[in-house]
Amino acid sequence: MAITEQDVQASEDAPSVNYLNNGYGLKSWLLTKDHKRIAVLYIISISIFFALGGLFASLVRFELMTPEGDLMSSDTYNKVFSMHGIIMVFFFLVPSIPATIGNFLVPIMVGAKDLAFPRVNLLSWYVYVVAGILGTIAVVGGGVDTGWTFYTPYSSTYSNSNVILAAMAAFMAGFSSILTGLNFVVTIHTMRAPGMTWFRLPLFVWSHYATSLIMLLGTPVIAITLVLLMLERGFGFGFFDPNLGGDPVLFQHLFWFYSHPAVYIMILPSMGVMSEMVASVARKRVFGYEFVAFSSVAIAILGFLVWGHHMFVSSQSTYAGMVFSIITFLVAVPSAIKTFNWTATLYKGSIVYDTAMFYVYGYLGLFLVGGLTGLFLSSMGLDIHLHDTYFVVAHFHYIMVGGQVMGYLGGMHFWWPKITGKMFPDIWGRVSALLVFLGFNLTFFPQFILGYMGMPRRYHVYPDEFQVLNVASSMGASILALGYLVPGAYLTWSIFKGPKAPDNPWGAKGLEWETTSPPPTFNFEETPVVTEEAYQYGPIEEH
Amino acid sequence: MQTDFPLFPDQASSFAFHVDALYFGILALCVFFALIVVILVVIFAIKYQRKSDDEVPRQIAGHLGLEIFWTAIPAVLALGVFVWATVLYFHLITPPPNAMEMYVVGKQWMWKLQHPEGKKEINELHVPLGESVRLTMTSEDVLHSFYIPAFRVKKDVVPGRYTNLWFKATQVGSYHLFCAEFCGTEHSRMIGTVHVLEPQDYEAWLTGGTANEPMEVAGERLFEQYACHTCHKMDGTGRGPSLAGLFGKTVALEGGGTALVDEAYIRESILNPSAKIMAGYKPIMPTFKGQISEEGIIQLIAYIKSLKAPELTSME
Known part of the structure; x- marks a missing residue:
């Protein structure tokens, strides 16, 4: 554990005991009930899976440099993109912000000593680790080639890969997020500090509340679906395969009933991060606080009613498709409100050009493109052409990578001083944000054009005329990879050599900035009493 | 057909223009909104850059009028796009009644196509210019998706059911046919070519090469081979209903309810005969599941479609 070792040195000048230096050795970490330490455990674990998923992404981009399948066989390629998707969705994106930054901050932001169920929190990490090991065994033991969507009857009958093991891993990872969501909901309801009313909660907490609702209500459905899939594959129960009397489209309904709300698990937390960072960067109360808060809840609710927009060409009923389409258009509204x-928060603010600002601006740019391109896909008449093409691939990467990963990285920078007690070199933070922004756009923007030209997703070989844009995309991916490696380097450096962080390096508002950096084990020396609104940088004028 | 570095697909069907118009319409809307936000945040960044470290700006809580404004405008525009796109969708899924029928069976990893005149093709489809063509499609194994980008049409091909797709080609040429739904190892090689020919060239193509028996003739042969005719007598005296003139009718079912006799109903009646029994008949027909190929079923359907109602011999 690299972090514990440097704390020996840090503790010498630290004025008091904090969560990092109050115990050393592996046991103090692996049996910890401290939400902050569990957050650190999660950060380390999801970083490993992010690296693994990124490795698979690089292999995909290498293979697609040429139209022929010359780097690997088709079977290998199919496994590589499947494992990229499965690892990134279930082992990185879903837990990314909630289990790390959320785990660290939700109790502190509401003024609590810990989450409501500290042992359950630790359990969720262990469930995640076991799921991760199962997933790794599935990868090492030959891989899985169904895509992350596991569509039947290919997955249940025809695929010759480790479908059951991979489905089991995703199933267990789901339980880890159910436990996290449960902990957040109970904590936010019952453990707010005196004076911390619902409408004084930071918007980060609101977005995590909405996310937790989805985790609690949606994840059991994917668990059931994966069990049905395993029963059909393992024992020949006929749920989805028409040869066994099943219906393959039923699987899609069940799968997307969870997996569409899960898309919002993969974006809402980053919206929370954005709200915090925007307020701090502009040193201003978030404009229209209540509207931003309720738009999170609106997204969580509407998100449950749009799953059929993944199925406009699947032979689902036309009228069902219309209902899904119109509600999908309505989801655009709360996103636009945010x-x-x-x-408007930036208007007449006091805007500082630091790392957080670069990430906020980068996020806004990428989320705009990601969100707006959703309108093309909600349009039934247009989705017929775009469905299952690279247009869809580009769209959801703009949301999940441009949104969630950008939010995760931005948030990690923003709260890095709080989590580690160390400052990183700000110039490098700005460079990394620029690299990610440029690399990301070069990687994924050409894919919109490829998609409209008709290049289907999940193609190992492709017609020659698509090559130029694919090469551009692969070049962008190398810049993007650099954008991810650079922060890994200087953030690690800062743990050992970085200057000690003050309690509130950005002059930001919020309970997390009132405690020490890093915080003590129980977060506050004494329970805080909240007497003001969130983000109260000065007296508030009604407009 | 293709330049070396195209950025836009061919417009080769009657839909292509309308789909592209919707695409550019939404694109204009998106660019408009994106520009507003981008221009504003850039101006704000320049104008309101932090001057000193202890600067605290005036705090503004919000503005109800603005919130209503930027909730209502996107909502109204989104609903407008919804209406536009949905009207187009209905046009895209509703074939004209006189469309030519063709049949598609997908399997790992090839497209098998058949013309009513009997001509069979693999991974190639020849169609006449300016004619509406309606495809009836199914899969022998996993999900596939039939996709012709130049026509802007796509539909999943699902085992166990029929799906339909139609188009009218408007430009002579050869165009990509892709499988768009991941279907296993050779998914990216489950591709083909659609050839749009002048009508006279199409006729020449249809009659050239090896002669195939028309689908309804092949279907009639299967009808006798599987002894369907012993029960389904044309004069209605058999143990099963006469199939003459039945296609396209709505029939009453044993136990109440009605069913439209379409491709899906005939397919179900062959594979799972007792699911929907016509009123007045007994569930005595055996299943033919696993005995007739998907192509055979389609030929039987073509034959049943061709059976005209018997001429009325007496007037009432």
Whole structure:
């Protein structure tokens, strides 16, 4: 454990005991009930899976440099993109912000000593680790080639890969997020500090509350679906395979009933991060606080009613498709509300050009493209052409990578001084944000054009005329990879050599900035009493 | 057909223009909104850059009017796009009644296509210019998806059921046919070519090469081979209903309810005969599941479609 070793040195000048230096050795970490230490455990674990998923992504981009399948066989390619998707979705994106930054901050932001169920929190990490090991065994033991969507009857009958093991891993990872969601909901309801009313909660907490609702209500459905899939594959129960009397489209309904809300698990937390960072960067109360808060809840609710927009060409009923389409258009509204309110927050602010600002601006740019391109896909008449092409691939990467990963990285920078007690070199933070922004756009923007030209997703070989844009995309991916490696380097450096962080390096508002960096084990020396609104940088004027 | 570095697909069907118009319409809307936000945040960044470290700006809580404004405008525009896109969708899924029928069976990893005149093709489809073509499609194994980008049409091909797709080609040429739904190892090689020919060239192509028996003739042969005709007598005296003139009718079912006799109903009646029994008949027909190929079923359907109602011999 690298972090514990440097704390020996840090503790010498630290004025008091903090969560990092109050115990050393592997046991003090592996049996910890401290939400902050569990967050650190999660950060380390999901970083490993992010690296693994990124490795698979690089292999995909290498193979697609040429139209022929010359780097690997088709079977290998199919496994590589499947494992990229499965690892990134279930082992990185879903837990990314909630289990790390959320785990660290939700109790502190509400003014609590810990989450409501500290042991359950630790259990969720162990469940995640076991799921991760199962997933790794599935990868090492030959891989899985169904895509992360596990569509039947290919997955249940025809595939010759480790489907059951991979489904089992995803199933267990789901339980880990159920436990995290449960902990957040109970904590936010019952453990707010005196004076911390619902409408004084930071928007980060609101977005995590909405996310937790989805985790609690949606994840059991994917668990059931994967069990049905395993029963059909392992024992020949006929749920989805028409040869056994099943219905392959039923699987899609069940799968997307969870997996569409899960898309919002993969974006809402980053919206929370954005709200915090925008307020700090502009040193201003978030414009239209209530609207931003309720738009998170609106997204969580509407998100449950749009799953059929993944199935416009699947032979689902036309009228069902219309209902799914119109509600999908309505989801655009709360997303637009957030974007406009963030923009308005910057108005007459006091905007500092630091790393957080670079990430906020990068996020706004990428989320705009990701969100707006959703309108193309919600349009039934247009989705017929775009469905299952690279347009879809580009769209959801703009949301999940441009949104969630950008939010995760930005948040990690923003709260890095709080988590580690160390400062990173700000110039490098800005460089990394720029690299990610440029590399990301070069990687994924050409894919919109490829998609409209008709290049289907999950193609190992492709017609020659698609090559130029694919090469551009692969070049962008190498810049993007650099954008991810650079922060890994200087953030690690800062743990050992970085200057000690003050309690509130950005002059930001919020309970997490009132305690020490890093915080003590129980977060506050004494329970805070909240007497003001969130983000109260000065007296508030009604407009 | 293709330049070396195209950025836009061919417009080769009657839909292509309308789909592209919707695409550019939404694109214009998106660019408009994105520009507003981008221009504003850039101006704000320049104008409101932090001057000193202890600067605290005036705090603004919010503005109800603005919130309503930027909730209502996107909502109204989104609903407008919804209406536009949905009207187009209905056009895209509703074939004209006189469309030519063709049949598609997908399997790992090839497309098998058949023309009513009997001509069979693999991974190639020849169609006449300016004619509406309606495809009836199914799969022998996993999900596939039939996709012709130049026509802007796509539909999943699902085992166990029929799906339909139609188009009218408007430009002579050869175009990509892709499988768009991941279907296993050779998914990216489950591709083909659609050839749009002038009508006279199409006729020449249809009659050239090896002669195939028309689908309804092949279907009639299967009808006798599987002894369907012993029960389904044309004069209605058999143990099963007469199939003459039955296609396209709505029939009453044993135990109540009605069913439209379409491709899916005939397919179900062959594979799972007792699912929907016509009123007045007994569930005595055996299943033919696993005995007839998907192509055979389609030929039987073509034959049953061709059976005209018997001429009325007496007037009432």
